[in-house]
Amino acid sequence: MTATLLTVTELGKRYPLPRPLFRPQQWQTALRDVSFSLTSGKTIAVVGESGSGKSTLARQLVGLEAPSEGDILLEGQSIFGRHEEALRQLRRDIRMIFQNPSASLNPRVTVGAQLDQALQHLAQMGPRQRQERIHEALTLVGLATDHKHHYPHQFSGGQRQRVAIARAILLQPKLIIADEPVSTLDASVQAQILNLLLDLQAARNLSFVFISHDLGVVKTISDHVLVLYAGEAMELGPTEAIFRQPQHPYTRALIASSPTVQRALQVPVTPLRGELAQSHETALGCPFAQRCPHADEQCRRERPQARWLAEQRVACHKAGSV
Amino acid sequence: MSLLRVDNLSVEFPSLYGDVRVVDNFSLQMAAGEVHGLVGESGSGKSLAALAILGLLDPAASRWRCDHLSLNDKDLLRASASERRRWQAKYASVIFQDAQASLNPSFTVGKQLDDIIKLHHGGGKAERRERAADLLHQVGIHNIGPALESYPHQFSAGVNQRAMIALALACEPALLIADEPTTGLDVTIQAQLLELLLKLNSERGMGLLLITHDIALLARNVERITVMYCGQVVESGDADDVFLQPFHPYTRALLDSLPKLNQPSRRLQALRGAKPSMMNLPVGCYFGPRCPRADRDCVHNVPLSEQGDHRYRCLFPIGLADRRDGAGS
Numbered sequence: 139m140t141a142t143l144l145t146v147t148e149l150g151k152r153y154p155l156p157r158p159l160f161r162p163q164q165w166q167t168a169l170r171d172v173s174f175s176l177t178s179g180k181t182i183a184v185v186g187e188s189g190s191g192k193s194t195l196a197r198q199l200v201g202l203e204a205p206s207e208g209d210i211l212l213e214g215q216s217i218f219g220r221h222e223e224a225l226r227q228l229r230r231d232i233r234m235i236f237q238n239p240s241a242s243l244n245p246r247v248t249v250g251a252q253l254d255q256a257l258q259h260l261a262q263m264g265p266r267q268r269q270e271r272i273h274e275a276l277t278l279v280g281l282a283t284d285h286k287h288h289y290p291h292q293f294s295g296g297q298r299q300r301v302a303i304a305r306a307i308l309l310q311p312k313l314i315i316a317d318e319p320v321s322t323l324d325a326s327v328q329a330q331i332l333n334l335l336l337d338l339q340a341a342r343n344l345s346f347v348f349i350s351h352d353l354g355v356v357k358t359i360s361d362h363v364l365v366l367y368a369g370e371a372m373e374l375g376p377t378e379a380i381f382r383q384p385q386h387p388y389t390r391a392l393i394a395s396s397p398t399v400q401r402a403l404q405v406p407v408t409p410l411r412g413e414l415a416q417s418h419e420t421a422l423g424c425p426f427a428q429r430c431p432h433a434d435e436q437c438r439r440e441r442p443q444a445r446w447l448a449e450q451r452v453a454c455h456k457a458g459s460v
Numbered sequence: 461m462s463l464l465r466v467d468n469l470s471v472e473f474p475s476l477y478g479d480v481r482v483v484d485n486f487s488l489q490m491a492a493g494e495v496h497g498l499v500g501e502s503g504s505g506k507s508l509a510a511l512a513i514l515g516l517l518d519p520a521a522s523r524w525r526c527d528h529l530s531l532n533d534k535d536l537l538r539a540s541a542s543e544r545r546r547w548q549a550k551y552a553s554v555i556f557q558d559a560q561a562s563l564n565p566s567f568t569v570g571k572q573l574d575d576i577i578k579l580h581h582g583g584g585k586a587e588r589r590e591r592a593a594d595l596l597h598q599v600g601i602h603n604i605g606p607a608l609e610s611y612p613h614q615f616s617a618g619v620n621q622r623a624m625i626a627l628a629l630a631c632e633p634a635l636l637i638a639d640e641p642t643t644g645l646d647v648t649i650q651a652q653l654l655e656l657l658l659k660l661n662s663e664r665g666m667g668l669l670l671i672t673h674d675i676a677l678l679a680r681n682v683e684r685i686t687v688m689y690c691g692q693v694v695e696s697g698d699a700d701d702v703f704l705q706p707f708h709p710y711t712r713a714l715l716d717s718l719p720k721l722n723q724p725s726r727r728l729q730a731l732r733g734a735k736p737s738m739m740n741l742p743v744g745c746y747f748g749p750r751c752p753r754a755d756r757d758c759v760h761n762v763p764l765s766e767q768g769d770h771r772y773r774c775l776f777p778i779g780l781a782d783r784r785d786g787a788g789s
Contacts, residue, residue: 187646188617294734295502324501324673329717329730336726351646354676354719358726381721393721395651397676410648413616 143213143345144176144199144313150207151194151369168194169205169369176362178312179339181346183360183377185353185392189414191369192349196317199347200234212313230260233306237318239298243290249276249301250286253308260309275304278341279334296327300334307338317349332358353396357381365389368414368425375450385447385457388426424455432456462533463635463667464490464513469526471508471517480738483509483524484691490684492634493665495658497678497699499714500688503735506671509688510637515548532634550580553628557640559620563612569596569623570608576630595626600656618649625656635667636660643672654681675714679703687711690738690746697770707770707777710747745774753778 151169158164169191176182184192197203199210201217210217217228236242244252250272257268273283279300290298299319306314316335320328332355338344350356356363356377363380365373365388373386384390391410412429424442427433436455444453452458471483483505490496500506511517512524513531529536532551536544556562564572573592577583581591593604599622601607612620621641628636638657642650658681661668670682678685678699686696687708695708706712716729733750736742742749744759751758753776764773767780 187648296734325675325714326501326717326731327734329719329728332719333727333730352719353647354721357721358719358728392647395647396721397647397650397674397679410651413618413649414646 141178141213142175143178144347145211145214146175146199146208147173147211148208149173149195149198149205149210151191151198151203151205167369169198172208172364172366172369172371174362174364174371174374176313176345176347178345179343180361181339181348181359182362182364183348183350183356184364184366185350185356186366187351187414189368190366192351192366193317194369195366196234196315196347196349199315200232201228226260230309231312233309233311233314235299235302235306235314235316235319237321239295239302240290242302243298243305245290247289248286249288249290249293249304253286253305256305256308271308275308278307278338279304280330294327296323296330299323299331303331303334303338307342307344310342311344313345313347315347315349318351319348320355321350321352328355335359353381353393365392370425371444371451371453372426373450373452373454374444375448379449383448385450385452386426386454387430387432387456387460391429424453426454430456432460461492462489462530463492463494464488464532464669465528465530466509466513466526467528469509469512469524469529471505471512471522471524473522475739477739479523482691482738483512486688486691486693488513488686488693488696490635490667490669493661493667494684495661495668495670495682497682497685498669498671498688499673499675499678499685501673501735503690503738504688505691506688507639510554510639510669510671514552514554514637515545516554550631551633552635552637553631553633554637554639555621555624555628555641557643559624560612560617562624563620563627565612568609568611569615570610573608573623573627573630576627580631591630592626595629596623598629598660599623599626600652601626617645618652621645621649621653622656625653625660629660632664633666635669637669637671639671640673641670642677643674650677675711676718687714690736690741692746692773693764693771694747694774695770695772697772701770705779707767707772707780708747708774709751709753709776709778712778713750713752 149169149172152165152167155164155166172195174182184195186192198205204218212231220228253272254268257263257271272286276283276285281300293301320331323331336359339346348359360377363375363377364371365386367388373389380389384393395410410429415428423438423440427437442453442455444451447458466486466488469483469486470481472479472481486509498506517524531547534547536547539547570592573595574588577588577591592608596604596607601619601622615623642653657668660666670678672678682699685699685702687694689710695702695706695711702711706715713731717731719728731750736746745762748754748758757775762773762775764771
């Protein structure tokens, strides 16, 4: 049995809304009661539409924001309230890859210098050791060591994402949070980058929290899937089980509307109606009830509790019976 | 009846290092009411070909020429410039990827619709408003009163794209060019918008040219498909033929590199290498250096070949009795 690397317990995050005069403070709930855990060398994918809380979850996971409720443990230690060396250790252990490498790399600094900065801040190493580490990282992501002299604009989109990945693995992290890392890339480049991530995972025993809206990508890269809707976990389970037998109506709708060649040639798609509405503190019932084809009075009144169904944890009154 | 016919369209951008040919002898034919998919990766020239067809290229920054261009059976190359523009504006419309950026943020959606209706149909205020309401209704926006008074920032991305489609429909086009209409939107919204576009196609007989980098989006949704690589058409034909039995190795590679919901192995079949720079294209077949089937002959220029209705630009097409397979036996 491999050790649990990451444990997320009942995580909640709410943001204050602009306060109207003489009225009580209102809150926007971005995450509510999200729990999951991840073992070393595995990948959990977080899927959901825009506004479902995927990126809010990512910000909590790297410790950029403190959650309103719940906790995140890395190897049994909370990632919050750390100082000095413990905080530096955290910055080495959890790294992030963003969607748009053109925006997350500094355009005015060569790639080598940017990688060096990360090492200078977070690792006690001499200049020669740092150079060695940079060469190693660039080679691992399939770039030439000479590329360290280049500026970000001299790379293609796929290469820039490789640089961003090099920066993420440079400090030999245990966990990488990847927020839509391939969604702006062309299909052929996307396949190269996904293969690279899989290779790195095998070589380094890396864990990934992989945020994506593309279920084909999720199916390829992940071991577990967490489906979020309006900040709440709808379904959580092994990737294989989720795709073989999705239990939650929302998961089914997501899988059904994902464009893939094979299925598209077989069955027509009936798109989900409506759009994701933001949930407020006062909202009752299942957040998905408005768009759900199976919703009834109970769904609109009563918030479903997560329960086990086959291999999945599902928050739905109707799952299993429809 | 032919809706659109383009023969050997080329677009060039002058640059310090000589002219860069970004669209190279592009040809396309669409029958009335046809749904045609145009697919290619970024930089393949698919959007520029569409802009040239619409007459929207900046004449100061680019040059284009073509042997034949007709829209709705009118030969546009023989028409005067103003006549051509009027014809293009009347029979063709376009929607772009980012609807929020294409709509004017300082005017209400109602005002923007009204401007276009006034231009194309004229009529009194009440009549125009009725027409605007009808357009919004057709694109699935139902609370029409408030919607007409709303600004683009008050809508979500999906509703903005619907409003954009309403604007495009205002002139009752025979051809709608949709350039990456659903890229960047959630899969659920993407499916809704595609359904809407296809519904408009079948209800109004409006031809639809769907431009995308996502070949999966086109499966089942289009009747014919054209695949571009480095400014050239590399394959075109009936959509089912191209999906089920692509002749060109690039099309095959595009289909193979897609993540699939039912694939057992985890690694994807990635194409090796990267797309060449348009300023420094390989000799002969542009796909040659990345192609698993390439051999010495591929450094010669490769013409488009035909197999019935299915056209391809390859010397060693997959699955056809080609020279190399013959030599091996």
